[in-house]
Amino acid sequence: MRRPLIIAILVLAASAAAPAAAKPKNCFSAAEIGAEREIRHGIYLREAARRCDEDYLKGSAAAWQKFETANGTRFRAANAKRVKAWKREFPDDWQTKMTHADGRLVTFARHLPRTGAFCDNIDGQLKEIGKRGYGAFATQSKRVHNEVIGDYKVCQ
Numbered sequence: 001m002r003r004p005l006i007i008a009i010l011v012l013a014a015s016a017a018a019p020a021a022a023k024p025k026n027c028f029s030a031a032e033i034g035a036e037r038e039i040r041h042g043i044y045l046r047e048a049a050r051r052c053d054e055d056y057l058k059g060s061a062a063a064w065q066k067f068e069t070a071n072g073t074r075f076r077a078a079n080a081k082r083v084k085a086w087k088r089e090f091p092d093d094w095q096t097k098m099t100h101a102d103g104r105l106v107t108f109a110r111h112l113p114r115t116g117a118f119c120d121n122i123d124g125q126l127k128e129i130g131k132r133g134y135g136a137f138a139t140q141s142k143r144v145h146n147e148v149i150g151d152y153k154v155c156q
Contacts, residue, residue, distance in 0.1 A: 028153070028155065030154060030155070033148055033152065033154055036148050037141040038075075039075070039082050041140060042068065043106060044105060045122070048118075052114065052118070052122050056115075056119035057119045057122065066130075082098075
């Protein structure tokens, strides 16, 4: 008789001590959408800079790497906000879903036709963020088509 009671008490104590996962909101906040945009724009620029570096725009990969290194703290903060939102919204398989979303973007960026005009556009974006910093990068992330709003509902 005592054994089931002890087990029940231990189970209740363990469940009370375990942190409860945040309940999904079925949307991302404006700040989470901003973080998602910035991370996706970074992925896109990284891939585009690497591709353009091969033939059209020597030094573009290094320019992106320099920017990314200089703004590592901001990227880590944006990524932490992003991961928190994904964990909340997709508690069972957040990492798989996030990896899929990132992979979709990488695949898209790697299969765009690489032309002089495409690389000139990337060069302009890299020069802008090189001169004006992370604020310019955040502004770019709002302008470019990276499907964040199409993928996720914004909380009202």
